[in-house]
Amino acid sequence: MVTVLLVEDDPAARQGLELALRRLGYQVQAAATGEAALRDFRAAAADVVVLDLMLPGLDGFEVCRRLRRDSDVPVIMLTARGDDLDIVGGLEAGADDYVVKPVEPRVLDARLRAVIRRTARTGPPGGAAETYDGLMIDRGALIVRRAGADVSLTPTELRLLLVLSGSPRQVFSREQLLGLVWEHDYLGDSRLVDACVQRLRAKIETDTSEPRYVQTVRGFGYRFGPV
Amino acid sequence: MRTRLVTAFVAVALLSALLSSWFHTLIESYRLPGWLDGVVRGPAFLGSLRYSTPGHPPLRVVPHTALVFFALEVAVLLAVITAVAAAASRPVLLPVRRLARAAQRMSGGDLSVRIEPRGRDELTELVTSFNGMAAALQDKIGELERMESRARQFAGDVSHELRTPLTAMTAVAGILHEHPGLTGDAATAARLVRQEVLHLNRLVEDLIEISRFDAGTAQLVIDDTDIALAVDRCLRVRNWAQVSAEVPAGLVVQLDRRRFDVVLANLVGNALRHGAAPVTVTAGLEPGGPGGLGGHELVVTVRDHGEGLPAAAMPHLFDRFYKADTARARSEGSGLGLAIAAENARLHGGRIDAGHHPGGGALFTVRLPAVQPACSKAAAADWATC
Numbered sequence: 001m002v003t004v005l006l007v008e009d010d011p012a013a014r015q016g017l018e019l020a021l022r023r024l025g026y027q028v029q030a031a032a033t034g035e036a037a038l039r040d041f042r043a044a045a046a047d048v049v050v051l052d053l054m055l056p057g058l059d060g061f062e063v064c065r066r067l068r069r070d071s072d073v074p075v076i077m078l079t080a081r082g083d084d085l086d087i088v089g090g091l092e093a094g095a096d097d098y099v100v101k102p103v104e105p106r107v108l109d110a111r112l113r114a115v116i117r118r119t120a121r122t123g124p125p126g127g128a129a130e131t132y133d134g135l136m137i138d139r140g141a142l143i144v145r146r147a148g149a150d151v152s153l154t155p156t157e158l159r160l161l162l163v164l165s166g167s168p169r170q171v172f173s174r175e176q177l178l179g180l181v182w183e184h185d186y187l188g189d190s191r192l193v194d195a196c197v198q199r200l201r202a203k204i205e206t207d208t209s210e211p212r213y214v215q216t217v218r219g220f221g222y223r224f225g226p227v
Numbered sequence: 228m229r230t231r232l233v234t235a236f237v238a239v240a241l242l243s244a245l246l247s248s249w250f251h252t253l254i255e256s257y258r259l260p261g262w263l264d265g266v267v268r269g270p271a272f273l274g275s276l277r278y279s280t281p282g283h284p285p286l287r288v289v290p291h292t293a294l295v296f297f298a299l300e301v302a303v304l305l306a307v308i309t310a311v312a313a314a315a316s317r318p319v320l321l322p323v324r325r326l327a328r329a330a331q332r333m334s335g336g337d338l339s340v341r342i343e344p345r346g347r348d349e350l351t352e353l354v355t356s357f358n359g360m361a362a363a364l365q366d367k368i369g370e371l372e373r374m375e376s377r378a379r380q381f382a383g384d385v386s387h388e389l390r391t392p393l394t395a396m397t398a399v400a401g402i403l404h405e406h407p408g409l410t411g412d413a414a415t416a417a418r419l420v421r422q423e424v425l426h427l428n429r430l431v432e433d434l435i436e437i438s439r440f441d442a443g444t445a446q447l448v449i450d451d452t453d454i455a456l457a458v459d460r461c462l463r464v465r466n467w468a469q470v471s472a473e474v475p476a477g478l479v480v481q482l483d484r485r486r487f488d489v490v491l492a493n494l495v496g497n498a499l500r501h502g503a504a505p506v507t508v509t510a511g512l513e514p515g516g517p518g519g520l521g522g523h524e525l526v527v528t529v530r531d532h533g534e535g536l537p538a539a540a541m542p543h544l545f546d547r548f549y550k551a552d553t554a555r556a557r558s559e560g561s562g563l564g565l566a567i568a569a570e571n572a573r574l575h576g577g578r579i580d581a582g583h584h585p586g587g588g589a590l591f592t593v594r595l596p597a598v599q600p601a602c603s604k605a606a607a608a609d610w611a612t613c
Contacts, residue, residue: 016395023402080390083444101390102397102428174450175484185464187485190450219451 002116003027005046007037007063008078009055013101017050020105026112034058038066047119048112051095052078053086061093068094074115074155078103091195096156097182098192114183119155130165133227135204135213137165146204156181157200164214164224173221197222229316236312240304322350326357338365376441383438389431393424400424433563437547440570447483447574454478454510454525461491462508470495474510480525481598486571490579493564494529494591502531502589512597523597524577532588536581544581545569
């Protein structure tokens with residue numbers, strides 16, 4: 001049973017979403033404010049967080065940032081606008097994906113399943129650790145190290161890295177990445193991909209202005225290496 | 228106006244020349260003071276041009292010399308008159324021209340135009356009135372623009388506010404509808420509620436989309452788009468298998484994929500709903516585009532085999548909430564579909580035209596500036612970055 005921590009301030013929306021999530025088979029812990037969410041997070045032992053961006057007091061971005069300080073829990077933003085600011089800002093704060101309100105339960109369900117798949121705690125069995133000039137990727141244990149130190153990645157950032165590094169030198173278009181990493185349909189927002197690449201680079205590249213691992217191929221997309 | 232002035236001056240000059248000749252005839256008998264006499268009768272050398280034939284007392288002017296002198300005189304006079312006329316008319320014409328130019332700039336949209344009043348005659352009055360009129364116009368138009376922007380802002384705000392109650396309703400409408408315990412009227416009611424909630428969602432979505440265009444916050448998310456694939460997916464996702472598409476393979480253009488899908492879906496949906504099968508989509512590159520700089524345009528057409536667009540509807544097709552067939556006022560759409568499609572095209576720097584297909588039925592043509600990716604995928608497969 002997957003536990004969802006739902007953070008939504010509007011009482012009707014919170015009630016409605018909670019109801020819908022329970023009918024979909026999720027266990028739901030609901031919080032009306034960011035502060036309450038952070039407070040109940042540990043006890044809730046949530047597997048995934050659905051976080052409204054417009055909250056009174058601590059806004060969604062800040063809640064996400066604080067959650068990220070000591071957790072890799074997948075976070076899905078609930079945004080009323082779906083604008084650049086929300087998507088990019090949300091990803092920068094550490095979110096994995098977003099849905100636009102009002103959201104149909106089946107859409108929310110699809111996003112939740114996709115993001116949970118991304119956090120599968122074990123990789124393919126027998127996956128050996130690969131090293132690319134200072135960057136160590138252990139596909140079995142799902143650990144990433146750079147210069148000997150562990151790199152903490154969100155489930156989505158990790159998945160993006162695994163997909164890219166799984167076929168080094170192969171160019172993936174943003175559309176392909178949206179499908180492979182986020183499981184969005186072909187109309188998904190490619191800004192998600194760009195923002196996530198930026199986050200990933202910030203964590204693993206020595207010099208983000210000249211990325212060696214996650215490279216941009218102008219007009220086509222991204223590829224891993226060549227290092 | 229200048230010709231009129233010059234003609235008037237020339238006429239006056241000729242008249243005064245004639246009068247002066249008459250005057251000369253009269254003045255013959257008068258004895259004038261020495262200095263005045265010299266002025267009236269002219270310089271002394273003129274006397275040398277006169278001769279007298281022996282035995283004939285009256286003095287006559289040498290014929291050919293007289294004609295030449297006269298011609299020179301007329302020429303000089305005309306030149307002087309024209310110069311004086313032009314100089315005299317300048318202070319009148321210049322402000323008039325400035326006024327005309329200012330009025331032209333105003334009608335071109337620049338309401339800040341003012342003219343500096345000079346002098347204190349009727350023209351200055353005209354200039355001052357003009358300035359007053361321009362200022363009043365500018366204020367009025369500014370006020371109207373503010374009102375319109377407030378109205379649009381309001382529409383956007385209202386739509387945004389509607390999202391909150393809709394979030395709860397959307398989440399639970401399905402639950403009601405799917406409840407096995409509901410039967411008969413209750414089941415119908417639940418179905419209607421769900422249907423209308425989804426309809427409301429679409430309407431709010433469209434309103435917010437339009438308000439983004441109005442506020443100028445709509446942005447393009449550009450991606451390399453394979454047109455054949457995009458068209459195919461657009462049709463497949465909506466189960467429009469009956470629509471045929473003629474799109475060349477390998478046509479890749481940089482555009483906003485989501486917006487392209489919205490435009491195409493709207494046009495095809497309209498064709499299916501208001502036109503008649505078969506509906507055909509074509510796409511291709513044509514030379515053309517903004518500025519005619521030798522670029523290319525992506526041209527996408529959607530045609531149906533219905534009765535075509537009613538003439539009365541043509542000028543209003545892309546208006547908001549315009550529905551040509553008022554008898555079918557109840558439709559799935561929000562009445563904003565074409566308006567949004569047109570804005571999406573405009574955002575790309577292109578446009579949509581509505582017309583009739585020569586073979587019958589309506590024909591919608593979308594033109595978008597085609598910016599193709601700088602190089603082919605094959606070339607960039609390895610190391611090279613384009």
